[in-house]
Amino acid sequence: MRILSLLLCVLTITFLQAQDIKIYPTPQSVKTNARTIVLDAPVFLNGAAEADTTAVEQLRLLLKSGAQKKSYTIYIGERNDRAVKKYDKFIPQVAGGYYLSITPAKTVIAGNDERGTFYAVQTLKQLVKNDTLPEIEITDYPTVAFRGVVEGFYGQPWSHKDRISQLRFYGENKLNTYIYGPKDDPYHSSPHWRKAYPEKEARQISELVALSKASKVDFVWAVHPGQDIQWNDDDRQALLDKFENMYKLGVRSFAVFFDDISGEGTDPVRQAELLNFLHDRFVAKKTDVTPLIMCPTEYNKSWSNPKPGTYLDILGDKLYPSIMIMWTGDRVISDITAEGLEWINKRIKRPAYIWWNFPVNDYVRDHLLMGPSYGLDLTVGQQMSGFVSNPMERAEASKIAIFSVADYAWNPAKYDSNAAWEKAIQVVMPHAADAFRTFAAHNSDLGKNGHRYRRDESVEIKPTIEKFTADYRKGILSDQLLKEIANEYQKIAVAGTSIRAFNDNPELIREITPWLEQFTVLGKAGLAVTRLLTLKAPHEIWKAYCEFLNLEAQRQAIDKKENQNPYQPGVKTGSLVMQPFIDTIASLIAARFYIQSGGNTLTSTATAEPQLYTDITQLKNQTLQQTSNTVAINPVLEVIKIGAGQYAGIELPQTPAALQLEAELNTAIGNWGKFQISTDGKTWEDRTPNSRTNTVITLNDKPVRFVRFCNTGKKDREIYLKKFILTLTASDxxxxxxxxxxxxxxxxxxxxxxxxxxxxxxxxxxxxxxxxxxxxxxxxxxxxxxxxxxxxxxxxxxxxxxxxxxxxxxxxxxxxxxxxxxxxxxxxxxxxxxx
The missing domain is CATH 2.60.120.260 (Galactose-binding domain-like)
Incomplete structure (x- = not known):
C-alpha cells in the first residue's frame, strides 16, 4: 500500500496569538496554546488514496493552492491506514471518533472509521480562520451512537430541496441519522404503505440516500402500517416486499412505527413478532443493513400502562435485543430526565432511543419555536441508544434547534443550551445575526396548548417589563424602564427589514415571512403603546391610541390571512411577553382615559368566553380557537381514549340564535357514542349524526349552551378528534x-x-x-x-x-x-x- 502525497496549497509557519476557540459540536478533549499557524507554504496530503474520499475532497476544497516554497504535510486516514498507523493509540475506539493534531511540523487527521475522518475534517473547517490554524490537539468521539432528526411531524412534509439542505447540514454538524417518516406521506403510512413509490418519488429517495452516504448519515426509511395492518402472511410479505423495494433504492436502515393508532394494530405481542420476523427474514440476511428501530404505541410514560407484564414489558421481553425502541419522555412533548430514562429502560430492557418532540410545532402551528433547546439532562448520554429531534414543518427554521441537538447528543456533559443557540443563529443567519437573534428571542414559546409544554421567551427584557407593569399599576411611571422597553420594541420593529436586507438564507426568509411581517407590526404596536404613556392631552392620547388600534387591525388581518391551516391557523409572535405587555398596558391606558373622559368607573369590560367542556384527562388542557362566528376545539393529533360516560364538547356563554356543529372523529361510533345538546349542562338531548364517523347538525329549534360528544356505552373507546366546530349565528x-x-x-x-x-x-x-x-x-x-x-x-x-x-x-x-x-x-x- 503506497503513500500518496498531493501538493494542495502554499503555507509558511508563523506564530501569532491564538483566537478564542469554540468548536461545535463540543469536543470531548481539546488541548491548545496561544499560537496560530499562518498558511502560506506548500501543503502535502499524505494518505489520500486510503482515506475517506468525501473527507479528502472537502479538505482539498478547504486548503487552496498558492506559491510553492517548502512542504508541510497533512496525514489523513482511518485506523490501521499506513499514513496514520503510528497515531492509532490516540484515536478513540468509538464509532465516529477521531484524533486531530495541528503542530508547526505537521497536521494529523485520524479517524476510528471513515465517519471519524469525515468528522475531523468538519472540525478542521471550523478551525481555519483567515488562512490560519491554531496549534491544537483534539481527541473526540460521540457520546450517543445515533444522533439526528426524525421527520415525523403531521402536516406538509418537507420538500426534496428541504431534505437535501438538511442532509448537508447534518454532515457538517456530525449528525449521523435521518429518519424518513412524514405522517402525511401515503406510501409511508396508510393507505399505500404496501405499494412501491411512484417513479418520481423513488428517484428522489435514491438521490437522498446517495447524499446521505456522502454526508455520513444513515437514511432510515420508516413504515407506519398500524392503522390498517392485518396480522397475516399477506401483510408480512407486503412489508418484506416494501423493504426489499426500498433496499433497491439504496436504503440500508429501516424503522417500523406503531404510534398514534388504535385497534388491532396496538397488540404488543404481534408487534414484537413482526419486528423479529423482519429481522430474521430481512436484516439478518443482508450484510449491510443496520439494526431495526421501532416506535411503540405507548411511546411516553403518561400513556403507558404502569402494571407489570403489560405493553412495554412485553416488548422488552419479546423483541430481539438489537431492535431499538423509541421514547418521547414522560409525556408526548416532554423534557428528557434521568428518572424518566431509568423508568423506561428497566421496562424495555435496553437503552431507549429518544424521539424528542422539539422543535415540532404541529400542535401549535401558529407559532415558531426558535429559542434555545433546553430541558435535556446532561448526565444521561450512556442511558440512550439514540437521540433524534422531531422538527417543524419549516425545515430551515428548524435548524436552530437541530444545531443544538447535534451539540447535545455529541457531548451531553458539556452542553450549554444558550451558547449553542447563539452559535446556531450565527451559522444560519451570519450577516443578520443580531436581527435574527432578536426575532428568535421573541419567538420561543408555544402559547397555551393541550400538552402544557411551554418555553421561556423574551428572557432578557422580561424582568424589566414585569417591574414596569407592576409599578404602572401602582401609578408609578419609570422613565428609565420605559426607555429600555421602547428600545426593545424598536429592535423588533426593524429586525425583519434587516433580515430581509442581508438575505443570508432566502429559503428561511421565505418560510418565516408571515412571522417577520407580524413581528414588525408587534414592534410598531409596542412603540405606539410606549409613546401613549408619555402623552397628556386627551386629543393627543386618542390620536395615538387610534394609531395603535390600526396596528392591532393589521395584526389581526395578518393572523386571518396567513398560515391558514385547519389546526391552529394564523400567525402569533411575541405571545408570552411582548404582546401581553402591549395588551395589558393598552387596556390600562384605555381604562384610565375612559375615566378621565367622564366614563363610569363601574362600567364592566368583562366578556364571557366559550369554555372547553370535558372530563377526559387527556383533553383537560386542550385549547379553543375562535373567530367572529365559530368556536372550535383545537384538533388533537393523537388517539383520544374516552372512557364509559366521558365526554368532550363546548360550553357557550350565551345562547345563539342558531348553531351548527361539524365534527370529525374518524371512528365508527355505532350505538355507543352520542352527540348531545343541553341548555343547562344537566338535562341532555341526543342528536343523530349524519354518518357513522362525522356529523353536521344544525340546531335552530331550541336554545342551546352545551354541545358535546359522549361515550354512552359501557366500554372504554378510542376516537380521533380531528374536528369539533360550532358555527354561531348571533341574534342581531x-x-x-x-x-x-x-x-x-x-x-x-x-x-x-x-x-x-x-x-x-x-x-x-x-x-x-x-x-x-x-x-x-x-x-x-x-x-x-x-x-x-x-x-x-x-x-x-x-x-x-x-x-x-x-x-x-x-x-x-x-x-x-x-x-x-x-x-x-x-x-x-x-x-x-x-x-
Missing amino acids: DRLKELAFLQDGKLNTACPLSQRESITVVNPCSGQNTTVTILQNTSDPVSLKVTGFNSKGNPTELGIITEAYARLDCPAGITTLRLTSEKGATNLNEIIWRQN
Missing part, C-alpha cells in the same frame, strides 16, 4: 355593534357608513351633560349630532370633524342621532358625564 349583529358604543371598551367600534344614521339613548336624560365622542377613521369625516327630547323635537348639537370631540347636551335630551354626512367612520365610544 347590529344590536351588538350598537352596544359597542357604550360598553366601556375603546377598542370596540360601531361602523357607520356615509349618509347612515344611528340613534342612542341618553343615560343622563334630565340633566345637563357633556358628551365625548371618540371615532377612528382614516378619511375626513363630518358627523352631525342631533338631540331629541321626549316629544321627538330635534336640537342641532353640532358638527364633529375631529376624532376626539366634546359637546354639551342640554337637559331634556333623551336620544342622540349621529349622522355621517361625509365619509365612513368607526364610532368607538360615546361617554356621558353629568355637569
